[in-house]
Amino acid sequence: MSESVGKKNAKLARTLLIIAVAMFGFGYALVPIYDVLCEWKWIERDRPDDIKKVPEVAYEVDLSREITVEFITMLNESTPMEFRAEKKQIKVHPGEYNTVNFYATNKTNKDLLARAIPSFSPAVISGYFEKIMCFCFDEQIFKPQETKTLPMRFTINPKIPKEYNTITLSYTYFDNTEKSVKK
Amino acid sequence: MSAVVDEHDHHADDHHDHGPAKGILRWIVTTNHKDIGTMYLVFALAMFFVGGAMAMVIRAELFEPGLQFVDPAFFNSMTTMHALVMVFGAVMPAFVGLANWQIPLMIGAADMALPRMNNMSFWLLVAGVLLLASTLFMEGGAPNGGWTLYPPLVLQPITVGKALPFAVFSVHLLGISSIMGAINIIATITNMRAPSMRMMDMPLFVWTWLITGFLLIAVMPVFAGAVTMLLTDKFFHTSFFNAAGGGDPVLYEHIFWFFGHPEVYIMILPTFGVASTIIPIFARKPLFGYASMVWATGAIAFLAFIVWAHHMFTAGMPLAGELYFMYATMIIAIPTGVKVFNWTATMWDGAMTFETPMLFSIAFVVLFTMGGFTGLMMSIAPSDFQYHDTYFIVAHFHYTLVPASIFMLMAAGYFWLPKWTGHMYNEKIGQLHFWLSAISVNILFFPQHFLGLAGMPRRIPDYAVQFADWNMISSIGGFIFGASQLLFLYIVIDTVRGGTGEKVTDEVWEDAAKHGLEWTLPSPVPYHTWTTPPTIVPTEHVLDSH
Numbered sequence: 001m002s003e004s005v006g007k008k009n010a011k012l013a014r015t016l017l018i019i020a021v022a023m024f025g026f027g028y029a030l031v032p033i034y035d036v037l038c039e040w041k042w043i044e045r046d047r048p049d050d051i052k053k054v055p056e057v058a059y060e061v062d063l064s065r066e067i068t069v070e071f072i073t074m075l076n077e078s079t080p081m082e083f084r085a086e087k088k089q090i091k092v093h094p095g096e097y098n099t100v101n102f103y104a105t106n107k108t109n110k111d112l113l114a115r116a117i118p119s120f121s122p123a124v125i126s127g128y129f130e131k132i133m134c135f136c137f138d139e140q141i142f143k144p145q146e147t148k149t150l151p152m153r154f155t156i157n158p159k160i161p162k163e164y165n166t167i168t169l170s171y172t173y174f175d176n177t178e179k180s181v182k183k
Numbered sequence: 184m185s186a187v188v189d190e191h192d193h194h195a196d197d198h199h200d201h202g203p204a205k206g207i208l209r210w211i212v213t214t215n216h217k218d219i220g221t222m223y224l225v226f227a228l229a230m231f232f233v234g235g236a237m238a239m240v241i242r243a244e245l246f247e248p249g250l251q252f253v254d255p256a257f258f259n260s261m262t263t264m265h266a267l268v269m270v271f272g273a274v275m276p277a278f279v280g281l282a283n284w285q286i287p288l289m290i291g292a293a294d295m296a297l298p299r300m301n302n303m304s305f306w307l308l309v310a311g312v313l314l315l316a317s318t319l320f321m322e323g324g325a326p327n328g329g330w331t332l333y334p335p336l337v338l339q340p341i342t343v344g345k346a347l348p349f350a351v352f353s354v355h356l357l358g359i360s361s362i363m364g365a366i367n368i369i370a371t372i373t374n375m376r377a378p379s380m381r382m383m384d385m386p387l388f389v390w391t392w393l394i395t396g397f398l399l400i401a402v403m404p405v406f407a408g409a410v411t412m413l414l415t416d417k418f419f420h421t422s423f424f425n426a427a428g429g430g431d432p433v434l435y436e437h438i439f440w441f442f443g444h445p446e447v448y449i450m451i452l453p454t455f456g457v458a459s460t461i462i463p464i465f466a467r468k469p470l471f472g473y474a475s476m477v478w479a480t481g482a483i484a485f486l487a488f489i490v491w492a493h494h495m496f497t498a499g500m501p502l503a504g505e506l507y508f509m510y511a512t513m514i515i516a517i518p519t520g521v522k523v524f525n526w527t528a529t530m531w532d533g534a535m536t537f538e539t540p541m542l543f544s545i546a547f548v549v550l551f552t553m554g555g556f557t558g559l560m561m562s563i564a565p566s567d568f569q570y571h572d573t574y575f576i577v578a579h580f581h582y583t584l585v586p587a588s589i590f591m592l593m594a595a596g597y598f599w600l601p602k603w604t605g606h607m608y609n610e611k612i613g614q615l616h617f618w619l620s621a622i623s624v625n626i627l628f629f630p631q632h633f634l635g636l637a638g639m640p641r642r643i644p645d646y647a648v649q650f651a652d653w654n655m656i657s658s659i660g661g662f663i664f665g666a667s668q669l670l671f672l673y674i675v676i677d678t679v680r681g682g683t684g685e686k687v688t689d690e691v692w693e694d695a696a697k698h699g700l701e702w703t704l705p706s707p708v709p710y711h712t713w714t715t716p717p718t719i720v721p722t723e724h725v726l727d728s729h
Contacts, residue, residue, distance in 0.1 A: 008374045009296040016366040020400050027408025027438060031423060034434045041501060043437075076427065077339055117426045123499055174427030178420060 054130040059095035062158045066091050069156075071100065072170035079175040080107045081114060081142075094158040102135065102150040104173060106142035113177045115139045116150075121168040128160040129167065139176055202710050214298035215710065216283045217603075219305050223280025224596075226305075228672070230272030230312065231589075235665055237265035242627075242661035244644050245654050258644035259327035264319065266330035267350075270450065271357045272312045274584070277592050278453040279304075279364045282392050284603065286368060288701035288708065289386045291377030291717040296370035304363035311356030318346035318353075326350045329642060331439055332410065334424040334432050338417050347417060351410045358403040365399035368392055377700075377716040383477070386699055387470065390477050391456030394484045398445045398452070401488070406442035409435060433498055440491035448487045451583065452480060454551075454591040455522055458544050460699065461591075461598050462526050464692050465541035466533030472525040479518035479525075486515050496567045505564040512562035516555065523552050538692075539613035543594035546621045547587055554582030557632065572642075575635025581628045586621070593620070593671060600675065601691045605707030606682035608674050616674065619667035626660025 037043045069092055071085040082105040092098055106112045116136045120126040131137075135150035142148065156167070203209050203218065213219060240261045244252050253261070283301065287294055295301045318325040326346050328337035337347065372393045376385070385393075412423040412435070422428020424435045455476075463470045470476065492498075493512040496505060526548050535541070557579040561567050570576055593616075601607050630653035639650045646654065687706045695702035704712055 005296075005374055009370045012370045012373055013297055013300075013366050016369060016400055020362050020366075020404050023401055024404035024408050027405035028412075030405075030438050030441065031412075031434065034431070034437060038431075042504060043433075043500060077335075115427045172426070174425070176427050 054132060056097065056132045056153075056155075059155065059158050061093050061095040063093050065094055065162075067094060067156055067160070067164065068166045070166065070168045071102075072168060073102065074170060074172040076172050076174045079114065079173050080112070081105060081173050081175075082107060083116075083171070083173050092156060094156045094160055097132070097153060097155045099133075099151050099153040102152060102171070103147060104135075104140075104142070104150060105147040106145060109144045111144065111177070112142040112175065113139055114142060114173050115176050116171045116173050119170045119172070121170070122164065125160060125164050125167055128157040129169070130155050130157055136171060212302065214294070214302050216287050216295045216298070216301065217708065217710065219295075219301050220280045220283030220285075221603075222305055223276050223283060223308075226309065226312075227273050227277035227280060227592075228675070230268055230276070232668070232672070233316075234265050234268035234273055235668060237261045237268065238661065239665050241265065242658040245646070246658040247655065248646055248648050248651050250645055253644070255644045256324060256327055259329075259642060260319070260325040262642050263326050263328065263330050264315075267315060267326075268312070269584075270330070270446070271354075272315075274450045274588050274592070275361060276308055278392075278395075278450070279361070279368075281388075281453065281457070281592075281595055281599075282364075282368050285599065285701065286371055286389055286392060287375070288704065288712060289389055289699055290372065290375065290380055291700055291713045292371060292375035293711065293713050295367050296375055297367045300363050301367050304360045304367065307356050307360035307363070311353045311360060314349055314356060315353040318349045321345045321349070331436075331443070332413060333439070334413060334416065334435050337413065338424075348414060351414045354410045355407055358407040361399050362403050365396040365403075369396040369400075372396075377713075377718075379718060383474065386456075387459035387473070387476055387480075388453070388456035391452040391459075391480050394480050395449050395452045398449050398484055398487065402442040402445040402449075405438060406446075409438040409442065412438075433495075436495050436498055437492065440494045441488075443494065444491045445484075445487040447580070447583070448483060450588050452484065454547070454588045455480065457591045457595045457598075458526060458547055459522075461540050461544045461594055462529050462548075464695050464698050465538060465544070466530045466535050467694060468529055468533045469698075470525070471528035471531075472521070475521050476525055479521040482518040483515060486511065486518070490515065493562055493564075493567075496564045497571045509562055509564040513559065516559055519555055523548060523555075536693075538597070539608070539610060539617055540594040540598035542614065542617045542621075543590045543597070546617070547590045547594070550582060550586035550590070550621075550624070554579055554587060557582065570635060572640055573635035574631040574639045574641055577641050578628050578631035578635060581631070585628065586624050590620070596671070596675065598692075599701075600678050601682075601687045602701060602704075602706055603708055604679050604682070605687060606678050606680075607685040607687050608678040608682050610683075612670055612674055612677075616667060616670040619670070620664060623660045623663035623667060627657055627664050628660070630654075630657045630660075 034043065068089055070089040071087070073083045073085050075081055075083055082103075084103055086101040086103070090098060090100065104114070104116075106114075115138075118134075118136050120129065131152065131154045133151055133153040135148075135152065140148065140150075203213070203215065210218065210222060213222075240253060241258065244250070244258055283295065286292070315325075322345055324346065326332065326337065332350070372385070372389055412421070415421040416423055416425055416430070422430040424430045424432045426432070459470055459476055490508060490512045492500060492504065492508045496508070500508070526544075530545075537545075557575070561570050561576065561579060597608055597613055634650055634653050634657070637650065639646055639654075689704065689706050690696045690702045691706060692702075700717055701708070703717070
């Protein structure tokens with residue numbers, strides 16, 4: 001092997017190594033790229049990113065339609081809580097406002113930092129489901145054995161396409177006590 | 184041609200004192216591409232039997248409905264480890280081994296470009312696989328959440344035990360090993376070719392490996408990144424995939440399949456290269472459509488990067504996304520079809536003979552095409568909702584891996600072993616091995632199409648009784664297939680130790696020297712070759728032009 005080939009090999013190997021390291025970085029860059037693509041609706045999340053408070057505006061209530069909203073409550077892994085909704089389902093007219101209470105209990109003798117994450121099915125209606133008040137906006141601190149009553153006030157935008165008659169809304173409580181939460 | 188051989192012989196005389204070192208140290212510290220290639224191949228064969236033994240456990244448990252032999256968690260460990268061992272321990276290292284042996288011989292290079300890194304990448308592979316295997320003996324057992332390591336499942340205590348960090352570090356080592364291997368192969372092909380060999384003179388095995396090398400460099404680091412995120416989510420309170428902290432488990436699926444889809448082509452492109460090398464020799468014709476083969480390989484590699492979400496049609500995507508990934512996936516059928524037609528056209532009107540390597544190659548063309556067609560069925564997004572996570576997908580990817588990648592690795596063994604060892608393998612046992620394998624692989628995997636269409640989910644140790652009959656047939660095929668592979672082990676050992684005793688010529692196969700440089704070297708291949716680069720380059724391209 002002549003000296004120049006050795007040099008060429010080393011140079012090429014260096015370039016390829018840089019590409020490999022850059023691709024490792026690209027893997028991490030996919031995280032923010034994913035968020036942007038979700039925002040552009042290129043990728044659809046059943047867990048809406050914008051779990052934001054919406055101001056209460058008066059819609060014209062569409063009495064001709066009735067939509068069933070079902071509630072599912074879940075705990076992630078071994079979250080030491082009890083969590084239930086006051087009713088399994090309610091029937092609502094698009095545009096009218098309703099409040100449903102949820103109840104969550106800390107089953108431990110320590111403070112608990114917990115967060116509920118919503119998910120919709122079908123996913124596409126998440127944009128029409130408007131929450132004025134929801135415990136899912138923030139983390140909550142539960143004192144030992146404390147039970148909280150958690151109201152959720154919502155309406156369904158009357159513009160919701162005709163074919164949707166049932167919406168399932170699920171909440172999962174996560175134990176965030178040990179997690180440093182990324183905001 | 185004879186000029187090349189004479190020149191080489193003359194050189195071999197000059198260097199007769201530079202043989203391999205004696206003893207075990209030869210293998211540990213070697214930088215010789217042939218030694219390292221041999222180690223890769225032996226290691227891959229050993230892992231093929233380890234992964235195969237796991238498959239036998241799976242098929243034994245599925246022989247009848249109900250739980251017979253293993254508990255469900257161990258069963259799931261077996262499906263997970265079978266996949267990881269076969270992908271990262273058997274198929275990928277076997278092709279790297281072939282690359283180490285053949286690329287320098289085929290392009291007229293004295294050795295790989297970076298011989299010491301070559302040694303290191305092999306031993307990192309061994310370390311990575313041992314680390315992975317060690318999880319089998321840990322409290323809680325080996326990873327059992329599937330080889331895709333999807334969160335949140337893989338992060339839950341019941342599925343990981345203590346194994347997750349070991350699996351993650353194992354992936355890191357395997358990733359570093361294959362990236363170094365890829366860098367070495369690309370540098371060898373780019374800089375070490377005989378001066379008279381242009382890019383479009385290179386044999387297709389070299390072309391397919393060049394492109395595979397770039398795929399490896401592009402995606403192995405992404406996988407390493409994804410598993411690192413799993414690790415930090417589990418132990419350092421990050422929230423990449425944790426919904427409570429603003430993360431999303433579906434993000435992992437996207438990152439994984441951005442790696443995963445090119446990964447499946449990493450296992451199939453060198454397969455195409457081996458087929459394109461073997462078929463012309465036994466058809467006694469130049470490869471049909473050399474340039475289109477090169478471009479098709481490049482096209483498949485490019486498409487590999489833009490179709491990943493067809494693994495996730497049911498994960499939730501807007502309609503436009505489903506349609507895009509559906510059509511993009513279907514386009515892959517075009518370059519793949521070009522290849523299948525080219526192999527068929529190469530055989531067309533050829534003076535074909537049916538030695539064992541050719542038999543495996545023909546079976547590859549037929550059975551790989553079947554695997555390709557079931558892939559097309561699943562590319563149709565609405566249909567995929569039925570096939571997803573059933574035995575249909577299991578049948579699909581096993582058709583593209585076992586009678587494709589594995590068959591061509593076997594074919595490569597039969598094809599090049601006489602060249603490497605100077606001994607002829609036993610053709611009768613080779614043919615027996617082929618027919619047993621080709622028949623039993625279909626008994627094994629074909630019924631799985633029916634099971635999948637009828638709705639049997641994958642990765643379960645027990646199933647509803649209506650699936651019993653086809654599962655039993657599939658298991659019987661599996662046992663025959665598994666046992667038949669012991670014949671291959673016997674043949675390899677027998678050939679290395681002298682084979683039939685028949686003296687093989689330098690060409691080994693009739694007129695092989697017209698098709699590739701390696702056949703102009705003596706058999707067995709001396710320890711050092713091409714210390715002076717060859718001046719005449721017999722390639723498909725040269726043959727094409729006359």
